[in-house]
Amino acid sequence: MGVTDRKEREKTEMRELIRATAMKMFLEDGYAKTSIRSIADAIEYSPGTIYLYFKDKDELLYEVQGEAYGRLLEVFKKEATSTDPLEKLRQVGRSYINFGLQNPELYDLMFIIRAPMNVDEEIHKANGGNCFSFLVDCLDDCIKKNLLRLKDIEQASLLIWATAHGLVSLNLRCRLKIMDQPEEAIPQILIKSMEDYLAAVTI
Amino acid sequence: MGVTDRKEREKTEMRELIRATAMKMFLEDGYAKTSIRSIADAIEYSPGTIYLYFKDKDELLYEVQGEAYGRLLEVFKKEATSTDPLEKLRQVGRSYINFGLQNPELYDLMFIIRAPMNVDEEIHKANGGNCFSFLVDCLDDCIKKNLLRLKDIEQASLLIWATAHGLVSLNLRCRLKIMDQPEEAIPQILIKSMEDYLAAVTI
DNA sequence: CAAATATAATGAACACCGTTCATTATGCAA
DNA sequence: TTGCATAATGAACGGTGTTCATTATATTTG
Incomplete structure (x- = not known):
């Protein structure tokens, strides 16, 4: 047939x-x-x-989300290649922030938009899992070699992700207008902030 | 008349x-x-x-936002009262995260929702300015007394805000389901993370 | 090949939404 | 009491996601 x-x-x-x-x-x-x-x-x-x-518009969203996570992972693999664990961590941070700045609508749909994935967590684990793992592996190296002040891998991953996400999402929602900085300077400020942050938690 | x-x-x-x-x-x-x-x-x-x-639904949003920022500021004033600058900073962090966890819809409308305040930045400065100032003042104390690894006040404020916002908003969007943690444990994890973060940037 | 059937596509209809505006009701001044 | 400014109305407009009876198409069967 x-x-x-x-x-x-x-x-x-x-x-x-x-x-x-x-x-x-x-x-x-x-x-x-x-x-x-x-x-x-x-x-x-x-x-x-x-x-x-x-099934509905949400299912379309999930599908696109999956692809978006795939793209982010590709970016990580391409841009975070250093053999030095700390430098690799910095590269991940830079890549994440640049990804968010360069693909605002995609970032929105991946991390900010509201959709009832509240229930279906399996979908989400599968979608974002690989990206998160990349960060976790990266941090694992750093912590094992005793390069960071943070000791708990999962907590450290959460913190670094939260910081990067915080920077990107506050900017995407124009909440940084509260600061007296010109629009053009923002990307560099975010990158610099992330780097300062990583420097602060580095021994 | x-x-x-x-x-x-x-x-x-x-x-x-x-x-x-x-x-x-x-x-x-x-x-x-x-x-x-x-x-x-x-x-x-x-x-x-x-x-x-x-004028429209957005104006109603701004109005409510203003009140919400007022409430957050009240929480700060009530809960962040320590005379020790570092402890006060920790109190601000805890208050912020608890506020987000206890008022998810309000937090959403203050920091996550999309609304064309993209243009009208004055409204936003007025709304969020006081809360941000509270944090800035707090950090100013810490940095002047050389208690933090971070030296630029504005950058430090941005970082700390971003971290707290990152933690709260990732949780509000259920992105932390990616980690293997039970629902009930999340609040404590967020608070603990914020404290660990502040500890890491403290000299 | 023709008829019957299974599948795919349609688009009108439903119940919503934010917003506008001609119409109607109300309370005050003359 | 009449005229008038103001306030409130609610139908209407153009939009949304979604459903489902109907229609068109393609395949299988007789």
Whole structure:
């Protein structure tokens, strides 16, 4: 039965088309401003068709989230390559912040947007797990070699992630306008802050 | 003309009624899930009436934000009273995190929600300025007495705020489910993390 | 090949949303 | 009491996510 094979292939292709289109539109206009209707328009299908391939808009979000986490992990692998554990940690920090600054809508959808993944934590572990592991492994090296003031790996990972996320997300929500800094200076300030932070926790 | 006085009083009272009702509903159900219609319902007026007192839903948000910042500042003043600058800093950190954990919807609306304050930065400075100043003053003491590894006050304020915000907001968005920790343990982990962080940047 | 069937796509409809505005009701001044 | 300014209304507009009876298409069967 070559027919059922083709059918299945067509089905996954259609799913892929919707996913890719959604990704593109989320990236450009953000999740909230991208409507199911507009996605349907873009692929020249009717709105109802989307629902034959995805349960709801959230499922589309999860799918795109997965891809986004994949991209972040790729960035880590490409940019955090130092053999010196501390330098590698600094590279991870820089990469994370740059990723957030360069892909604001993607970052939003990965870490800030509200979606009921509150319940389904498995999806989320799978999605973000690899990225978090990269950080944990990196810190593991540093702590084992006694390079940091922080001793608990999980707690240290949480702290460093929280700091980087705090910097990026406060900026994305324009909360740094409270400081007297020009717009253009912000990226460097964030990077510098992260580096100062890492320096402070380094022995 | 006592009439115009009363008119004016009634007008501000109505505005206040709407604001208070909105505050209550935002706190309970969140900003997104609270509709203008439902606010109108609650005060037994028609939806259109709201627009006689507020330009749009965002203006209502700003108003509530202002009150929320006021509450946070009150918490700071009440809970961060130590004369020891470092202990006071720790108290601020704990208060901030507890505030976020105990008022998730309020925290959301203050720091996470997207609203076009992107343009109007003055509003925001006025709103959050006092809270930020409290932190800055606190840090100023610490740095002047050479108690911290961080030397730039503004950068240090940014870092500490970012760390606390990172911890709270990652938790609010359930991103900490990635770690193998039971739900109940999270508050203590966040507090402990913040304390460990402050300890690490303390000389 | 034709008819029957299974599958895919449709798009109108539903219940919401924020917002506007012509219409109506109200309370005060003349 | 009449006229008028002000306040309140609620239907209407254009949007949203989502559902589902209907229609079109493609495959299998007789």
